[in-house]
Amino acid sequence: MDETRFYRTRQRELVLQFFSDHSGECFCAKDLIAQKLIPVGAATLYRALARLNDEGKLKKYIEASGGAYYQYNESEACHCHFHLKCLRCGALIHMDCAQMKEVQEHIAADHDFVVDSGKSILYGVCKKCR
Amino acid sequence: MDETRFYRTRQRELVLQFFSDHSGECFCAKDLIAQKLIPVGAATLYRALARLNDEGKLKKYIEASGGAYYQYNESEACHCHFHLKCLRCGALIHMDCAQMKEVQEHIAADHDFVVDSGKSILYGVCKKCR
DNA sequence: CTAGTTGCAAAGAGTTTGCATGGCG
DNA sequence: CGCCATGCAAACTCTTTGCAACTAG
Numbered sequence: 001m002d003e004t005r006f007y008r009t010r011q012r013e014l015v016l017q018f019f020s021d022h023s024g025e026c027f028c029a030k031d032l033i034a035q036k037l038i039p040v041g042a043a044t045l046y047r048a049l050a051r052l053n054d055e056g057k058l059k060k061y062i063e064a065s066g067g068a069y070y071q072y073n074e075s076e077a078c079h080c081h082f083h084l085k086c087l088r089c090g091a092l093i094h095m096d097c098a099q100m101k102e103v104q105e106h107i108a109a110d111h112d113f114v115v116d117s118g119k120s121i122l123y124g125v126c127k128k129c130r
Numbered sequence: 131m132d133e134t135r136f137y138r139t140r141q142r143e144l145v146l147q148f149f150s151d152h153s154g155e156c157f158c159a160k161d162l163i164a165q166k167l168i169p170v171g172a173a174t175l176y177r178a179l180a181r182l183n184d185e186g187k188l189k190k191y192i193e194a195s196g197g198a199y200y201q202y203n204e205s206e207a208c209h210c211h212f213h214l215k216c217l218r219c220g221a222l223i224h225m226d227c228a229q230m231k232e233v234q235e236h237i238a239a240d241h242d243f244v245v246d247s248g249k250s251i252l253y254g255v256c257k258k259c260r
Numbered sequence: 261c262t263a264g265t266t267g268c269a270a271a272g273a274g275t276t277t278g279c280a281t282g283g284c285g
Numbered sequence: 286c287g288c289c290a291t292g293c294a295a296a297c298t299c300t301t302t303g304c305a306a307c308t309a310g
Contacts, residue, residue: 005285005288005289006289006290007283007284007285007288007289007290008284008285009283009284009289009290009291010283010284011290011291012290028274029274029275030273030274030275033274040291040292041291041292041293042275042292042293043275043276043277043291043292043293043294044290044291044292046274046275046276047276047290047291062192062193062194062195062196063192064192064249065192066192066196066197066198067196067274068196068274068275084237084241084243084245086243087246087249093241093243095237095241095243097240097241099236099240100233103230103233106229107214107225107252107254110227110229111214111223111225111227112256112257113214113216113223113225113252113254113255113256113257114254114255114260115214115252115253115254116217116253116254116255119194119217119253119254120250120251120252120253120254121250122237122243122245122250123245123246123249123250124237124243124244124245124246124249124250125243125244125246126242126243127242127243130244135263135264135310136264136265137263137264137265137308137309137310138309138310139264139265139266139308139309140308141265141266142265158299159299159300160298160299160300163299170266170267171266171267171268172267172268172300173266173267173268173269173300173301173302174265174266174267176299176300176301177265177266177301196274197299198299198300
């Protein structure tokens with residue numbers, strides 16, 4: 001049994017609370033620390049982000065430049081939810097679309113690959129920036 | 131006029147040659163340096179990769195962990211070429227598939243977003259790892 | 261010869277880790 | 286109380302930059 005129990009601490013609550021208050025927005029650790037958006041030590045913040053991501057409460061994205069961004073994850077179960085990220089303005093668009101589910105099925109059937117839409121971001125150029 | 135002319139140097143030729151010889155494979159700067167795959171100084175390698183990417187001769191990808199990977203760019207025009215990356219074994223699968231072209235058209239038409247397949251990686255689990 | 265290029269080493273940026281102290285249960 | 290979590294600072298990793306020597310044109 002490798003049952004480890006975790007404490008519910010003020011700091012992790014603060015982090016989760018912050019993201020919950022800014023649902024829909026993305027933040028990277030660097031900014032959260034530099035702008036002191038969450039009153040928590042840097043190391044603790046990194047540890048909290050990693051754990052909350054593991055727990056599925058936050059969603060982690062890798063941005064085009066390679067930086068890690070986090071966002072509050074409201075819809076755990078949605079598997080037809082892809083993200084579109086504009087390379088020009090940086091907008092993150094949530095694409096809830098039934099047809100994309102078919103795409104996943106196609107890839108699974110014809111390419112033997114199970115896509116995790118939650119971890120995949122499609123990069124391109126949005127309407128406004130074109 | 132800010133016309134800067136560039137020299138054709140042995141080092142940059144070596145880098146491009148290496149990628150050309152390993153067309154279809156991806157490498158990150160770190161590995162190229164650590165394994166001494168190209169007999170060129172680290173700084174020079176980084177500078178060469180950046181420039182060759184700017185020139186369009188190499189293609190740069192950001193991997194899930196945030197690391198930058200480069201690949202020889204043979205077909206500039208191919209826009210139906212997506213990549214599948216296995217989250218377990220790390221395999222990078224090249225998916226040349228006409229149906230994905232339709233997907234891009236769908237996203238463009240219905241979501242007003244032009245996807246750059248060369249910059250987008252779909253994450254998931256490959257056949258072997260399932 | 262002139263200006264871009266190399267390579268070393270040092271500086272940076274972002275993230276992780278070690279360890280003593282603090283706090284949840 | 287035991288054990289996990291915190292926070293500081295130091296360590297790390299990957300990448301960029303400064304600079305003197307070098308080389309393509």
